[in-house]
Amino acid sequence: MEELLGRRLNSVEEKYSPRVIYVSGPLDIPLKGIRVSVVGTRNPKHRERARKIAAALVRQKITVVSGLARGVDTVAHTTAIEEGGRTIAVLGTPLNVFYPPENKELQLRIMREHLAISQFPIGAPVSRKNFPMRNRTMALVSHATVVVEAGEDSGVVSQGWECLRLRRLLLIHASLADLPWVKRMMEYGAHLFRYTDEMLEAILENCPNDDITVLEGLPIDL
Amino acid sequence: MRRNWLEYTSLLAYCPDLWNDGGPGQTAAEFVKRLKNNQPYNKVHFPSDIVAKLLKLFLENHELLKDVFHNDVVLVPVPRASPIREGDLWPAYEIANSISRLGLGRVSPLLERVKRVNPSSRSSPKARPTPTQHFESLSVRRNLSQVEEVVLVDDVITRGHTLIACAWRIEEAYPGIKIHAFAAVRTVSNKQEFKGFFDPVGLGRITYRRNRDDCLRRP
Numbered sequence: 001m002e003e004l005l006g007r008r009l010n011s012v013e014e015k016y017s018p019r020v021i022y023v024s025g026p027l028d029i030p031l032k033g034i035r036v037s038v039v040g041t042r043n044p045k046h047r048e049r050a051r052k053i054a055a056a057l058v059r060q061k062i063t064v065v066s067g068l069a070r071g072v073d074t075v076a077h078t079t080a081i082e083e084g085g086r087t088i089a090v091l092g093t094p095l096n097v098f099y100p101p102e103n104k105e106l107q108l109r110i111m112r113e114h115l116a117i118s119q120f121p122i123g124a125p126v127s128r129k130n131f132p133m134r135n136r137t138m139a140l141v142s143h144a145t146v147v148v149e150a151g152e153d154s155g156v157v158s159q160g161w162e163c164l165r166l167r168r169l170l171l172i173h174a175s176l177a178d179l180p181w182v183k184r185m186m187e188y189g190a191h192l193f194r195y196t197d198e199m200l201e202a203i204l205e206n207c208p209n210d211d212i213t214v215l216e217g218l219p220i221d222l
Numbered sequence: 223m224r225r226n227w228l229e230y231t232s233l234l235a236y237c238p239d240l241w242n243d244g245g246p247g248q249t250a251a252e253f254v255k256r257l258k259n260n261q262p263y264n265k266v267h268f269p270s271d272i273v274a275k276l277l278k279l280f281l282e283n284h285e286l287l288k289d290v291f292h293n294d295v296v297l298v299p300v301p302r303a304s305p306i307r308e309g310d311l312w313p314a315y316e317i318a319n320s321i322s323r324l325g326l327g328r329v330s331p332l333l334e335r336v337k338r339v340n341p342s343s344r345s346s347p348k349a350r351p352t353p354t355q356h357f358e359s360l361s362v363r364r365n366l367s368q369v370e371e372v373v374l375v376d377d378v379i380t381r382g383h384t385l386i387a388c389a390w391r392i393e394e395a396y397p398g399i400k401i402h403a404f405a406a407v408r409t410v411s412n413k414q415e416f417k418g419f420f421d422p423v424g425l426g427r428i429t430y431r432r433n434r435d436d437c438l439r440r441p
Contacts, residue, residue: 010260010268012311143259167259167302167311187338189304205241208255215253215263217246217419220275222267 005117005141006030007210013166016136018119024095025115027063027086034207035063035088037138039156040072040148049173050075050148056196058085062203065090065142067134068107068116069155070100072148077106081114090141091118092134093126117141135159143207144169146199150176157181164188169206171199224390226430230403230439231287232379232423233276237416238409250419254407257377260316270313273406274320276420281326284424290402296369297327300376300388301335301360303342317406318375327373332395333388336361342380350380352435356387362395371400379405382428382437403428408439 002009004017006029023029038054054064054076064080066073068089080087089110091097095118098104110116119137120130135155139145139162147170150156160181163170170190176182177192186192193199215222236254240247256262257269281287299314306312318329337359339351351359374388385403392401408423410416429438 008262008266008268010262010311010316012260012309015309165307165310167313187305188307189302189338206255206258208252208259208261212248212252213264214249215267215272216249218272218276219279219420220272222263222272 013140016133016162017140018133018137020119020121021137022095022118022121023115024111024117026113027088027115031063031088031141031210033061033063033086033211034203034209035065035142036203036207037065037142037145037159038072038076038148039066039135039138039145039159041150041154042069042071044071044075044149046149047075051079052196053146053148053199054079054085055083056200057203058083060200060204061085063088065138067092067131067138068103068110070103074103074106077110081109087114088141089114089116090134090138091116091120092130094118094120094122094124096122097126099126131155132158136162139163139166139168142168144171144203147172147176149173150179152179152181154181160185160190164190169202171202224430225386225393226432228382228386228389228401228403228428230379230382230385230405230423230426230428231290232405232408232426233273233280234407234419235410235416235421236378236407236419237411237413239411239413240416246419247413247416250407253419254378257317257406258313260311260313268316268320270316270320273317274324274326277321277404278324278326280422280424287424290371290373291321291326291404293325293327295327295371295373296332297322297329297375298332298372298388298392299329300374300384301333303335303340304338305335313377314375317377321375321404330369332362332369332372333360333391334363335359342383351383353383353387353390353430353437354435356384357390360387360391362391364395369396369399372396372402374401374403376403376405378407378409379403379439380409382439386428386430386437408441
């Protein structure tokens with residue numbers, strides 16, 4: 001039976017889970033609380049939307065997970081930090097590679113004060129296929145994924161399908177409802193949201209909280 | 223003529239209004255979330271295995287149900303509200319597998335969802351799909367030559383609309399078959415009636431009301 005970051009995985013989670021994960025940062029492992037991925041395009045038109053979403057999550061003490069890419073990912077991490085919350089960067093590169101280069105300071109800060117994780121060992125080559133693999137890992141370490149803004153061939157598609165495969169909550173901003181992949185994902189259980197309140201309600205209703213580990217009132221010993 | 227009743231067994235109770243009471247209501251709500259993702263407690267205990275252990279323990283004191291849950295019965299996981307792809311997590315399938323591992327039946331995923339419906343547990347009473355809508359969104363995979371007894375296995379029962387629709391589909395494909403239902407958790411809408419997290423029902427009843435196209439669940 002496999003484990004990831006101190007938690008046992010079920011058989012469905014095991015399928016694409018990395019065998020080894022490299023971490024840098026002071027956040028507790030096993031990870032605590034609720035974790036939500038905030039993802040989207042590298043060239044957002046609505047940065048403010050990403051900022052509002054990340055800030056709303058932080059106000060509920062939810063950890064913001066993202067991939068440290070340009071655009072929505074960067075806004076998600078920086079907002080979480082500025083609002084005094086927690087953030088986890090799931091990298092598509094080894095921990096000692098800074099990509100994109102302009103996020104070097106942000107990555108170093110996350111490694112110092114929050115948590116950066118990577119499934120790629122130091123010295124491993126960086127290629128395009130790393131990123132869909134990283135997206136699957138991001139879905140796995142998060143209780144839910146929120147897609148803020150994306151295009152027809154967005155990189156978040158791989159994360160969305162992995163989220164549905166794991167039966168994690170997948171929330172997609174309603175402005176993306178006409179995209180073919182969004183329509184397809186909705187048939188398989190994705191949800192649309194327009195307001196942050198709707199998003200938070202769905203997250204709090206559906207996501208287990210890793211801070212709650214007590215299971216009392218049963219006639220069996222665990 | 224479709225059946226208008228179905229007997230069910232369940233072990234745990236959950237009251238949506240008590241999700242944040244800091245006590246058994248919250249314990250139940252958290253368990254339901256974990257059950258739907260099959261995410262373990264204390265790193266090791268999967269909710270589906272917990273349900274199976276509780277069922278085995280419960281059966282030790284309920285002779286009548288030993289005729290329902292036994293080695294030869296076919297455990298049929300109830301499809302999720304949305305279609306799934308091969309390899310997707312299917313909570314009812316996980317529960318059925320855990321029960322099967324304790325020698326209380328063999329699993330056969332006889333039913334599939336071919337069209338998405340609103341999940342009952344997350345819908346307001348008016349928005350819940352009717353038994354007829356569930357029936358129309360389900361289909362049977364005819365992959366068993368001989369089936370005599372079936373237990374439909376689900377994670378959460380609300381009114382029983384999904385379960386009665388599943389029973390209709392199975393009876394259509396296997397006339398004369400004996401069908402019972404099992405749901406790990408039953409919802410309790412009135413918080414005054416919530417007695418605690420572990421609150422088993424040995425033999426409950428779902429009654430279909432044809433004139434309203436809905437179900438009444440007791441208890």
